[in-house]
Amino acid sequence: MGKLSMAASILCMALVAALATVTTISEAAVVEHTFYVHEMNVTHLCNTTKIYVVNGQFPGPTIDVTDGDTVVVHVINRLDYGLTLHWHGVRQIRSVWADGAGFVTECPIPPGGDHTYRFNVTGQVGTLWWHAHVTCLRATINGAFIVRPKNGRYPFPTPAKDVPIIIGEWWQLDLIELDRRMADGNFDDNPLSATINGKLGDLSNCSGIPEESFVLDVEPGKSYLLRVINTALFSEYYFKVAGHTFTVVGADGNYLTPYRTDMVVVAPGRGHRRAPGRRRAAGALPHGRARKPASGTRPPNSRSSCPAGWSGTRACDPTITASPYPSRSCPTSTTRCPSFYFHNNLTGLAHPDRHRVPMHVDERMFITLGLGSICRDGGTRCKRRRSNETIVVATMNNVSFHHPTTTSLLERYYDGTGKGVYTEDFPDHPPRPYNYTNRDYIPPGPLEEALEPTFKATKLRRFKYNTSVEIVFQSTALLQSDSNPMHLHGYDFFVLAQGIGNFDPKRDVKKFNYHNPQLRNTVQVPRTGWAAIRFVTDNPGMWYLHCHFEFHIVMGMATAFIVEDGPTPETSLPPPPPEYKRCSANGLMKP
CATH class of the missing domain: 2.60.40.420 (Cupredoxins -  blue copper proteins)
Structure with missing residues (x-):
């Protein structure tokens, strides 16, 4: 009853505080919310379960804005755990400081702490969403993020x-x-x-x-x-x-x-x-x-x-x-x-400003998505094939991403202190080719045993500003046969083509759609299939790339892209805004 009473009181405060404040400024507006994050007991399926919510709501409050508005969200963390909030699909043009990717762009908001996110929504219309981005809390800490057209008209x-x-x-x-x-x-x-x-x-x-x-x-x-x-x-x-x-x-x-x-x-x-x-x-x-x-x-x-x-x-x-x-x-x-x-x-519905597929490619990457294993004792010699001596991890090009736990990658990059925290050698291709979609690699084996050894590392990839990048994601059958919803923060990309089986550049490039491809922030890579995307690095900062299956994120199917500054102040990453809080020694935001 104590938790229920506390939740009820928080909800009463939140119902007042979460009312959106709208201030008209030259046709744009400031849309402001206060999010109280807390525990709440809920009874479903004949059992009472503790869940984590915002303002007593599951799902959480809807953020409803118009293209061009500024969003301000005050987050008050009443949990015993740190968390961040991510605004999924918001481009965050030159505002990566507010992206909310835990340990990538910021350290988590500490228990009892608070943080303010402030960013503009520019050049976007449609259905996005927001969610917690540390641990599995996004299962219940989430809500819709709706962006309406300026003129109120749809096509x-x-x-x-x-x-x-x-x-x-x-x-x-x-x-x-x-x-x-x-x-x-x-x-x-x-x-x-x-x-x-x-x-x-x-x-x-x-x-x-x-x-x-x-x-x-x-x-x-x-x-x-x-x-x-x-x-x-x-x-x-x-x-x-x-x-x-x-x-x-x-x-x-x-x-x-x-x-x-x-x-x-x-x-x-x-x-x-x-x-x-x-x-x-x-x-x-x-x-x-x-x-x-x-x-x-x-x-x-x-x-x-x-x-x-x-x-x-x-x-x-x-x-x-x-x-x-x-x-x-x-x-x-x-x-x-x-x-x-x-x-x-x-x-895609052709749009004169956004639907212009870059016809040249400066950087090409071929990224395999699968599982692997590491030895529990930290060594390299252990019994494989799902034994008790190994931990199953998720990989991209046979690298399992090691997420920092005491600092944020963006903060280190901006300060020039990334040495010893990350390297910039994420591979453009897997270490060795094989028949990626051979279902005999799915356990119980034994073919997968030779391919499953991998390692944990914080490997990133750096791009110069205004680089045209093409990525082919290849889902594999190594230890599994998952599909993979791959999400890139800070960008929309063109989905040029998708296919089943192994990608064949001689055959499959002919299928690329340059006329009206989908413009997405998440691409569903088919199980034992592939998807090709292309985008231009026109948004400087540190941008998280990961599979949106939570178990794949936790297990390491992720990396981050560094996009360098452009030639002008308008194409460069600005310094941290006043509300940005740096990391403390314990891996949480400083008070």
């Missing part, structure tokens, strides 16, 4: 209403303990259920009280803009409404060529906008964690027989089902490979 009919649809996961395991287990190479834990806007649906009936479902009341004949965001730690989700179709109009804060479909696939870290018409309901089920394809098992489903409401006389149609894992062969088929088919059919 599609104005909807009757727009609604955030936040898909998440419900864990009874404490999220701090979950993080500890994953750091030790244990990735077999599963959420108990999926959620829609924090609701679990009618999965159980405890003491005669059914679980509450998310209900969206709509009117026949009207269109609704659903801003679907996947905040899950692990799972890609299929979003479907029985008997109805969507028109997908945007993703990751960028417009898409309108695409009609009866199912939308949303990977962790990604957001889609879709405008359905007439009578609509909404439901979501996990596509599944890809690391257990051989057994055919799936995490628990969130099934609601009537997950959303609509007006009219039609009865509720409980035909929402979980899709099975894709088969070993994955053609472009809606039935055998729905995730790849969906993503591969999206194209």
Whole structure:
């Protein structure tokens, strides 16, 4: 009762403090929030669970701004753990100091501490989101971040209403303990259920009280803009409404060529906008964690027989089902490979200012994504093949990223004191080629044993300002067969092409779309497949690149890009703003 009472009092304060303050300044505005981060006990699935929330809300408050506005968020940390907040998909033009990537751009806000994030939102429109960026706390510390056009007009009919649809996961395991287990190479834990806007649906009936479902009341004949965001730690989700179709109009804060479909696939870290018409309901089920394809098992489903409401006389149609894992062969088929088919059919809506694909390439990288192992004793000789002598880690080009724990990479880079903290030799290619998608590398082996040894290191990659960079991400079958939602902070990039199998430059470059590719901040690299992206380094700073599956981040599938200053003050990284707090000796922000 003590925690519940404390949470209630914090919520009362937060409800007053979190009211957005809007000040008009030359057509722009300052949108200001106060976020109280605290624990709260919640009962679901017949058990009371401690969760971590902002202002007593799960999901947290929606930040609603207009292109050109300034955002100010005061964060007050009432947890026993440090945390940062990241504004997922916000470009942060010359404001990397506010990006909120823990130990990359800043040290965590200490228990009992506070911090202010201040940044501009410029040249973006659409559905983004915010979330905690230290440990697994983002499972419940998250919310929608909506950017509206300056003139209020969309390149599609104005909807009757727009609604955030936040898909998440419900864990009874404490999220701090979950993080500890994953750091030790244990990735077999599963959420108990999926959620829609924090609701679990009618999965159980405890003491005669059914679980509450998310209900969206709509009117026949009207269109609704659903801003679907996947905040899950692990799972890609299929979003479907029985008997109805969507028109997908945007993703990751960028417009898409309108695409009609009866199912939308949303990977962790990604957001889609879709405008359905007439009578609509909404439901979501996990596509599944890809690391257990051989057994055919799936995490628990969130099934609601009537997950959303609509007006009219039609009865509720409980035909929402979980899709099975894709088969070993994955053609472009809606039935055998729905995730790849969906993503591969999206194209960007041409925009004169942003849709200009760089036609030359200055730097090329080929990055393999997989798992490996390190010896528990710190040596190099130990028994492999998932033995007790090893820890399973995630890798990029056979390097498992070692996250700092006492300093931030940006602070060291800016001060010129990075020596001994990081090196700038992240490899452009894997150390040796092999058949990356050979499923015989999936345990129990034995072929993977020769390839799995790796190491932990903080290796970064430096680019000069205004460099055209092309990256081909190759998902591998080494110790697993995961898909990989790869997210780059500070940038949108063009998704030129995606494919199944090993990337072949002689064959696959011919598939590149230079006319109207998607402009994204997160690309879903298919399991045992590849994705090619291209972007120009026009935003100086230190930018985190990582898989958005939480277990892959914790296990090391990450790096950071250093982008040097340009030739003018307007193209250079400014000094830290007054609200920026440097790291203390214990790896937390200084008071």
